[in-house]
Structure formats: structure tokens, C-alpha cells
Amino acid sequence: MKTECIGDYVKFNGKAYPCTVSLTMNLIGGKWKAVILYHLKDGEKRYNELRKEIPSITEMTLSLQLKQLEKDGLITRKVFGKKPPVKVVYDLTRLGESFVPVLEAITQWGNKAVTDNGEFVHS
Structure with a gap:
């Protein structure tokens, strides 16, 4: 069984979340x-x-x-x-x-996605 799914929910800073992915997205999600x-x-x-x-x-x-x-x-x-x-x-x-390591991975992935499928635009 996966660690993030052992219980019915996870608790962090007094708040309950259905799983650790939900917790993470709540903390860093959005634009x-x-x-x-x-x-x-x-x-x-x-x-x-x-x-x-x-x-x-x-x-x-x-x-x-x-x-x-x-x-x-x-x-x-x-x-x-x-x-x-x-x-x-x-x-x-x-x-x-x-x-920070997650941010660096996101940045690297985004850079590759743009290099392969888009373009960097300088105004």
C-alpha cells in the first residue's frame, strides 16, 4: 500500500486532506x-x-x-x-x-516543454 493512502485522510496544520497530493496542491497550487x-x-x-x-x-x-x-x-x-x-x-x-527540488524539477520540465513544443518570447 502507498504511504499517502494508509489512512482515511492525512492531517497537516490542523486541517484534514484526503491524501498527500491534495495537501501538496493546497499548499502550493494555484497560479x-x-x-x-x-x-x-x-x-x-x-x-x-x-x-x-x-x-x-x-x-x-x-x-x-x-x-x-x-x-x-x-x-x-x-x-x-x-x-x-x-x-x-x-x-x-x-x-x-x-x-526547492520540486520547484527545480517543475522549472526544468516547463523549459523542456517550451523548447520542444513552444517558444520563449522576449518583448
């Missing part, structure tokens, strides 16, 4: 979460750095996704200073760092 994690894999970044590196994401979406990634334990948010303007940086947690 932006993996992209944000990809941009944090080489080290901490400030909010505006992420906005510049992911120009097609809206401010509201970036803010919401960062909050969700922090809540799920994949990134940390560190605030420096007490009065505005404060410095806020985001970084991967150990759990987030453990996802």
Missing part, C-alpha cells in the same frame, strides 16, 4: 504560490523586489498569497523597525526550502 516560492528560493526578498520580479501579479494577489504561504508555514515574514517605513522581508522556512 502564483509556486512562482513566489521560486523567486524566494535563492534568498530573502522584500515585497517590492517580488513585485518587480513578478510584474503580472497584482498587489492584492501578491499580498494575499504571501499571507497564505506564511500561514501554511512555507515562508516567514520578518519586520525590521517599529515606525514607518519599516523593512519587511520574506524568506523560505525549512518546509519551504524542502520544496
